[in-house]
Amino acid sequence: MIDNVHHQHSTSHEPQHDTPDAANSTPTPSTTPPPTSTAEPPGADRPPEADALIPVRMLNEFTYCPRLGYLEWVQGEWADNLETRQGTFGHRHVDKPDRKSISAPKEPADAEKQDGDVIHARSIMLAADQEELLAKLDLLEIDGDRATPVDYKRGKAPDIPEGAYEPERVQLCAQGLVLRENGYACDEGVLYFIGSRRRVVIPFDDELIARTRQLVQQFRETARAGAIPPPLDDSPKCPRCSLVGICLPDETNLLREAATADTPPTKDGLRRLLPSRNDALPMYVQDQGVMIGKSGDRLTVKQKGEQLSSSRLIDVSQVSVFGNVMFSAPALRELTIRGIPVCHFTYGGWFHGITSGLTHKNVELRIRQYATAADPAGSLDIARRLIMGKIRNARTLLRRHLGDREAPVLRQLNEYHRRAGHAPTAETLLGLEGMAAKEYFAAFFTLLSGRHEFDVNGRNRRPPRDPVNAVLSFVYSLLVKELTVTLQAVGFDPMLGFFHTPRYGRPSLALDLSEEFRPLVADSVVMTVFNNGEVTGDAFIERAGAVTLTDAGRRSVIAAFERRLETEITHPIFGYRICYRRILEVQARLLARCVLGELHEYPSFCTR
Amino acid sequence: MRQVHLIAYDIADVKRYRQVYKAMCGHGDPLQYSVFRCELSEIELHGLKETLWPILNLAEDRVMIVDLGPVEGRGDDCIEYWGEPRVAPPDRAATIV
Numbered sequence: 001m002i003d004n005v006h007h008q009h010s011t012s013h014e015p016q017h018d019t020p021d022a023a024n025s026t027p028t029p030s031t032t033p034p035p036t037s038t039a040e041p042p043g044a045d046r047p048p049e050a051d052a053l054i055p056v057r058m059l060n061e062f063t064y065c066p067r068l069g070y071l072e073w074v075q076g077e078w079a080d081n082l083e084t085r086q087g088t089f090g091h092r093h094v095d096k097p098d099r100k101s102i103s104a105p106k107e108p109a110d111a112e113k114q115d116g117d118v119i120h121a122r123s124i125m126l127a128a129d130q131e132e133l134l135a136k137l138d139l140l141e142i143d144g145d146r147a148t149p150v151d152y153k154r155g156k157a158p159d160i161p162e163g164a165y166e167p168e169r170v171q172l173c174a175q176g177l178v179l180r181e182n183g184y185a186c187d188e189g190v191l192y193f194i195g196s197r198r199r200v201v202i203p204f205d206d207e208l209i210a211r212t213r214q215l216v217q218q219f220r221e222t223a224r225a226g227a228i229p230p231p232l233d234d235s236p237k238c239p240r241c242s243l244v245g246i247c248l249p250d251e252t253n254l255l256r257e258a259a260t261a262d263t264p265p266t267k268d269g270l271r272r273l274l275p276s277r278n279d280a281l282p283m284y285v286q287d288q289g290v291m292i293g294k295s296g297d298r299l300t301v302k303q304k305g306e307q308l309s310s311s312r313l314i315d316v317s318q319v320s321v322f323g324n325v326m327f328s329a330p331a332l333r334e335l336t337i338r339g340i341p342v343c344h345f346t347y348g349g350w351f352h353g354i355t356s357g358l359t360h361k362n363v364e365l366r367i368r369q370y371a372t373a374a375d376p377a378g379s380l381d382i383a384r385r386l387i388m389g390k391i392r393n394a395r396t397l398l399r400r401h402l403g404d405r406e407a408p409v410l411r412q413l414n415e416y417h418r419r420a421g422h423a424p425t426a427e428t429l430l431g432l433e434g435m436a437a438k439e440y441f442a443a444f445f446t447l448l449s450g451r452h453e454f455d456v457n458g459r460n461r462r463p464p465r466d467p468v469n470a471v472l473s474f475v476y477s478l479l480v481k482e483l484t485v486t487l488q489a490v491g492f493d494p495m496l497g498f499f500h501t502p503r504y505g506r507p508s509l510a511l512d513l514s515e516e517f518r519p520l521v522a523d524s525v526v527m528t529v530f531n532n533g534e535v536t537g538d539a540f541i542e543r544a545g546a547v548t549l550t551d552a553g554r555r556s557v558i559a560a561f562e563r564r565l566e567t568e569i570t571h572p573i574f575g576y577r578i579c580y581r582r583i584l585e586v587q588a589r590l591l592a593r594c595v596l597g598e599l600h601e602y603p604s605f606c607t608r
Numbered sequence: 609m610r611q612v613h614l615i616a617y618d619i620a621d622v623k624r625y626r627q628v629y630k631a632m633c634g635h636g637d638p639l640q641y642s643v644f645r646c647e648l649s650e651i652e653l654h655g656l657k658e659t660l661w662p663i664l665n666l667a668e669d670r671v672m673i674v675d676l677g678p679v680e681g682r683g684d685d686c687i688e689y690w691g692e693p694r695v696a697p698p699d700r701a702a703t704i705v
């Protein structure tokens with residue numbers, strides 16, 4: 001059925017605001033494309049008003065897949081893929097023979113007289129209140145009172161009787177309806193396919209008009225209802241959809257099935273539609289007094305003029321700085337524009353701040369997040385799953401390393417796990433979590449070689465009083481940083497949690513989500529660095545009873561933490577290989593699906 | 609997923625040469641003068657095109673792009689160096705300074 005798949009986002013224009021004002025100031029194809037860094041999600045400033053006019057481009061997306069239209073228009077999600085980018089670029093480099101007739105006027109929305117009586121105007125924004133549509137027209141040919149919209153499409157004209165796939169035809173027809181409401185006669189439109197240099201005429205017959213109006217109606221109702229349409233089922237449209245990593249179609253379908261089925265559904269054949277790893281990686285800067293600057297499209301770190309490192313900006317996913325590190329204004333500006341967050345730690349490793357651009361707006365998610373946090377029952381449901389996940393993973397870590405499958409602590413943790421599932425109040429849950437942690441840490445510390453040398457005496461913090469606790473606290477701080485960045489990127493407010501109460505300067509939601517990952521990511525890193533001798537006694541300094549890591553010690557711990565996040569494992573539910581960093585993101589997205597009501601239960605991440 | 613690309617160019621004009629060099633540095637590392645090793649995904653390669661095309665004058669300049677395959681596959685094994693590359697290809701790991 002591949003034939004039915006049209007090129008997703010072939011319609012995407014350069015990122016732009018869907019407001020008339022912005023449209024007027026948006027330059028049409030110029031010779032210099034904007035640097036990728038300034039690309040901004042379309043409609044980043046558009047409120048998700050259910051009553052707003054529907055942009056015709058969004059109608060195209062809704063026709064392709066109702067969920068896609070909803071994600072983009074109502075939730076304001078946006079992601080580039082190759083096809084969206086090529087679509088943008090294609091609009092700028094229309095083939096030479098046509099250049100003359102479509103060359104960009106200096107001012108968009110200018111009208112220029114051509115040889116005949118046909119007036120060509122480009123980049124026009126028109127509203128139609130009756131049709132409830134807002135149209136951005138690539139090119140408009142006006143002959144007397146007759147108007148013909150022309151829309152540029154990337155790629156080749158498909159070989160089908162209709163001349164083009166439905167989303168494109170509907171989008172064009174919607175433009176026609178907008179023109180009609182604005183007083184023009186309009187019975188057909190033109191799709192210009194850049195790849196095959198072909199003009200395909202699409203007549204606006206009754207059938208297409210009825211279908212277009214029906215889709216407008218459906219889109220309107222879907223947006224008003226505030227219920228995201230379900231993912232397509234095993235559709236060939238998904239692999240080419242730019243939002244596939246946000247939508248998680250197969251994962252969502254599997255979890256929804258699992259919720260209703262008696263037997264767990266099979267995970268065989270679940271397509272891994274998102275990459276197993278991220279291309280860009282974090283950067284940590286802890287040398288005191290260094291300056292982070294920008295040189296071309298690279299980020300440089302210099303100390304007294306000497307360059308310590310230089311990285312391509314496309315390789316940097318986030319920057320963490322410890323203590324006294326400086327930024328040049330161009331570097332900081334570039335980072336915020338690209339949506340690369342900067343995480344600030346004290347020299348001692350306390351995560352205390354984040355600098356980020358104005359990049360995400362999933363207002364709907366935040367509204368539901370606040371509502372869930374304000375509802376004790378809803379919060380407790382999620383908190384239970386988080387703590388159960390934590391206890392289960394803690395137990396798994398001990399079971400793997402204690403070498404005694406009958407150890408009493410395993411049975412106790414099982415019991416706490418069971419009780420956490422029925423905890424009647426948040427206080428009970430907090431108590432159970434505390435007791436489980438106590439049992440767990442007592443056993444955990446026995447797994448560390450050199451624990452005698454380090455004089456570990458239970459879990460302590462603020463300040464940590466022994467090396468093991470110093471590393472534990474530091475790694476938790478890194479984990480919470482990672483989750484704060486992830487939650488923010490997904491659209492959550494990291495400050496408001498469901499289990500941890502909000503407190504000044506504390507990213508409660510990141511702490512919530514960190515629970516199930518503490519054993520898996522943080523504690524296992526602590527075991528690795530001590531048991532492999534990656535940190536030894538000289539990696540610590542003690543001051544007034546407080547133990548902290550030296551620069552070198554911290555470097556080793558960060559390296560081990562990053563290696564852990566890059567470790568690929570087989571996902572216990574979805575069955576594909578994926579690294580821990582991606583798992584954090586997928587869990588954050590699943591938590592969002594749960595908060596938005598699409599999943600009934602938060603599926604905590606537990607390894608076997 | 610990223611592939612290793614070997615990108616070489618001749619640029620006829622000094623000003624354009626500098627612009628191209630700078631743009632290339634944002635996408636890879638110079639192994640030799642005018643020869644870069646670039647780890648790029650499809651979309652990043654497209655980004656490079658968007659950056660270079662407005663600079664180039666293809667009546668006088670030329671660019672060659674060779675896709676050497678996945679970063680963790682054949683990508684690097686098929687390059688043999690004699691003498692040190694100008695900038696050593698980076699390891700894939702978080703930067704810790």
Ligand code: SF4
Nearest residue numbers: 065068232238241247
């Ligand atoms: S991934 Fe599939 S289901 Fe999800 S929005 Fe895209 S096309 Fe629709």
